[in-house]
Amino acid sequence: MGSANGESRQLRPTARSFGADADRYDRARPRYPDALVHRIAAAAPGPDLLDVGVGTGIVARQFRAAGCRVLGVEVDARMAELARRSGVEVEVAAFEEWDPAGRAFDAVVSAQAWHWVDAVAGAAKAARTLRPGGRLALFWNVFQPSSAVTDAFAEVHDRVLPDTPNLWTRPALDTYAPLFAEATDGIRQAGGAFGEPEEWRHEWEHTYTRDEWLDLLPTHGRTAQLPPARLTELLTVTGTALDALGGDFTVNYTTVAITAPRTPDAASPPASARP
Template sequence: MPVLTSWMAQTEVVPLEHLHGDQRRASSFGSVASTYDDFRPDYPPALFDDLLAEPVGTALDVGCGTGKVAVELRRRGVTVLGVDPDPRMAAVAAEHGVDVEVTQFERWDDAGRRFDLITCGHAWHWVDPAKGAEAGSRVLRPGARIARFWNYHVVPPRLLREFEEVYADLAPALTVIGRDPSRDSAQADPLGRHTAFVTARPRTYRWVRRLTSDQWSGLISTFSDHQLLGLEALFRLTTALETVIQRHGGIVTVNGGTYLQLARRV
């Protein structure tokens, strides 16, 4: 697995398209649940250090997927409940010891349970923003926080240019993984418009990972738009990208980041 080698905090936020209405893409992850668990990166230890700098007894992990966030929270002594709409993803999380309830967060029956922290790693864009804000405000205790965060992956410019040529030829409609989205204009936290929340200044944790061509292929194959290409077209794309990577020494140096939007329940 790729190794986290360094990080630093920044104050930029990367905008991400809200995709909650695209159920075809949202439901694509379960078909690659094991691949997702193997190749999607973990989140920086410094992120968890910051989130747990305040006492947290109970956390709700929304869109918990295969449990990448919940497992780390449990390791740090937090009692965690996961919520995820895909039973195949939830099954992998359960194998890691995570307690998961299979449903959409917006439809979830909280049964009166309240939490000190909500986390959502690379999944809030699948949640209806208005309904998600209401659900979050309902289940958080006063003063508790909701943390939504995403990883992104930036490759060196020379490699990116060749990646873009491959995408233009084989999959022109897809988002090119490897571009730096942090150069885009900042996007305000939508929870800032909700009277139940006060938002914090966004933060980005920078990190470096080195991936083989196989690891890069595994990673990009877990993205929903790539999944919808179909097996044959995705194979052609990943094979072409692996060929590019091999020309560049067989290793992709990823200068990535994890950006955090944090809000507090008033």
């Protein structure tokens, strides 16, 4: 993936599509490992955290439970409103265009959302928003079912969506690798504002019931934009495939974080500015 402004702007309609069913998104989307949340919080010099692409507030609530003060930035007003209902403060804007108004943060995080942001402009904006020594952490949940389930999903895709790339035919981490590389390159191109990026990985697993997976499926980026009839067909055929496999199944998750500290000698926002 490139990091040109034009590409990230073209993706924004997809980013905004999730708000069409924000309640489902908040209910069905997986959470993030508490170990990673606490690791990021511990690596930041203080508790003030900015969540870019806060969505419905899933990881923001986890960081609040870990003792952080969280402000979210979200491009979709419907997602932002749901996050606010759970007590998360949110400002509606694309991150590249958002005005920090002199505020500074100890950490800038983005969960499952940085690929909607221009990687270079976003890293530069994060650098201007972070206090020296603050932590930028960009992370994604990457899921991989067993080979039997993956093969079944690949067959469903070929049957229902033959005109779109079948991502089930590749290991999930390979599919996400360009996102990690783009995030890393964006940090490196931020004018020396950050130390060398690191990759943190946390592995975990989750067992889905048939109905839980069918509830989650419409929240995925490609699926969320399907016409209603095609989505109904995908859910029906997927449900039949899961019935044949016994219903419940376990997904192996790897949560991958691309993270770097802001260098102490970079130009700093006012130390007294608080979110």
